[in-house]
Amino acid sequence: MEFKLEAHRIVSISLGKIYNSRVQRGGIKLHKNLLVSLVLRSARQVYLSDPCPGLYLAGPAGTPAPPPQQPGEPAAVPPAGWGEPPPPAARAAWRETEPQPQPQPQPERTAVLDAQWVGGAEPATSVTRVGDALQGREADAAEAAWGSVEGPRGAAAAGAGDPVRGSDVFPEGPARRPSACPPGGEDQRGAAAASPGADCCCAPRPVVDESPAPPAVCPRKRGAAGVGGGPAGCQAPGATPLKKPRRNLEEQQPGRGEDDDPEDMETGNVANLISIFGSSFSGLLRKSPGGGREEEEGAESGPEAAEPGQICCDKPVLRDMNSWSTAIVAF
């Protein structure tokens, strides 16, 4: 268990370093960030391989740790039924089953959520789009639904009990969201900036979302859970989807497997980092809040510079690097 805590701490620190490197004078130092990413990878491996139950730093409702939910959750929060984390078994095939365990609430949830969104359809679409790019087509529909569901949920602090996402969602939310999405303010953990879920719900989709869109949302949450937030059972699988989308973005591999090698994930995430840095560091600042993903896509061609001020201010410091990949996406 100590290893897990230590690993988690190291992940947090590493993400903070990566984040801070963006604003350092002289540009991004490739060497230092490469080393930090290697540490991230090691820590992540240790974290995932530790058989202890995950840390519920952003405990969802029903999980051992106190959920980070704000007491005053916005009314728009999805119905309570949503809050129950799917059982670990279900998580393994979360993509398919997540909506199903609560099939009944889901539609209404979706409706509720959509209603909450400003331009809700849009983010969902964009999420989907990214998701498409990231993964196989078959998951699209599910993902889209998931994404849209996720978004507001994420935004709605502690994702109404979504174990994985809740805390992760938060940090990005408030800072980045010009839209009406309720700030994920709940997140007590100050989860990593890139909460895909949170991002999902914003019309101007923050960088965060890009990266594995709903696959972003879900896998990332999954990953986050693996890293530190969710129920124990979902860690390993969680890790994979996270990595996979990102990788898919680059390689256009269809589908998102639950059984990907954690090894892959490592490289992919590291690779993403590197691709960001590799674009002569110009890609870190984007004009549109659209995202890290686009940055990475255009990495080699040198994405346009964004307004540094905007990005730096918008993103709250990654207080909890629970989902380190999402934080990376924050670039």
Add this chain to the structure above:
Amino acid sequence: ADIISTVEFNYSGDLLATGDKGGRVVIFQREQENKSRPHSRGEYNVYSTFQSHEPEFDYLKSLEIEEKINKIRWLPQQNAAHFLLSTNDKTIKLWKISERDKRAEGYNLKDEDGRLRDPFRITALRVPILKPMDLMVEASPRRIFANAHTYHINSISVNSDHETYLSADDLRINLWHLEITDRSFNIVDIKPANMEELTEVITAAEFHPLQCNVLVYSSSKGTVRLCDMRSSALCDRHSKFFEEPEDPSSRSFFSEIISSISDVKFSHSGRYMMTRDYLSVKVWDLNMETRPVETLQVHEYLRGKLCSLYENDCIFDKFECCWNGADSAIMTGSYNNFFRMFDRNTQRDVTLEASRENSKPRASLKPRKVCTGGKRKKDEISVDSLDFNKKILHTAWHPVENIIAVAATNNLYIFQDKVN
């Protein structure tokens, strides 16, 4: 005074150049022996100061380019003037440092204060004569080698042919001719086609001191590759590969970071080379690639503190190392303004401190000891009370004599062997 970022003696040892974070270069010159002031022999005084690099802004990439001088390398002296190369992250400059101690007087067309004389007033011609003046040292940029590096330059090294030099950044090494600024040849390129597959970067590079076709470069993975430029134009395939297998029992989160090589230096003889990683210095025989011939622990007591050092970024500090003129001793820096010297012949090492408070001028330095645990003896310093903000990253050893220059943040210390 700004933080010193590089220190380098010239070939004769009479000049010592330092570069700082503000882009300035300060050159010290050794005082000549003087009977009336016997103690001043061997003292280094400021000879010249000039601004080498200015901060720049790359508008295309929205990046600020730091003016910090990363490296200075002297050229061998060929005439009365001195030449050195100084580099920041992106641009290398060749500077000429020359003395002017005479001034011409008695021009025909202009007055002593420079005003033009009225031609109609000139009734006779005279030959200008040279008059002595106060010594003035001028530094002028003679060549500017720019726009050849996408990544941050970490090393420059003058070839033994005295005509070419290399510059290395994180992923590429370029070969320049000192006279040609608009072209350089790329001789090493480790950038992967897909940046996502990047696993290591170049951390230092140096030409062999005697063989003009041989160069080495170190990587962040703790390996050194020796390349022979005769084998192919692009030296992507190494001729020798130096790597010591990692000890699996000491694996930790930070194994990769502490194995990253921060400096590589050939011995003066060219037979050995030395690499510095975070905790140790390794001496390699160029004829043996499998493992170093010596491994010297610099501050092994830090191994248990790697996590804290990671948090405060100290683990990324890039320490340099240097040989003495005879290749019999090695010096490198540590924290708390400590620096370490190893005698290869006697196998003895010593830890000394560069600080004004703890040593008086002309007094011998007292050896220091870091207590690693248990009872702390008198005069020992415990690991926890080390000041990690006081780090000695840059040191230089006179090419011939036992004089060393130690840069402690923004102070330069010069120590020499006691002359009896």
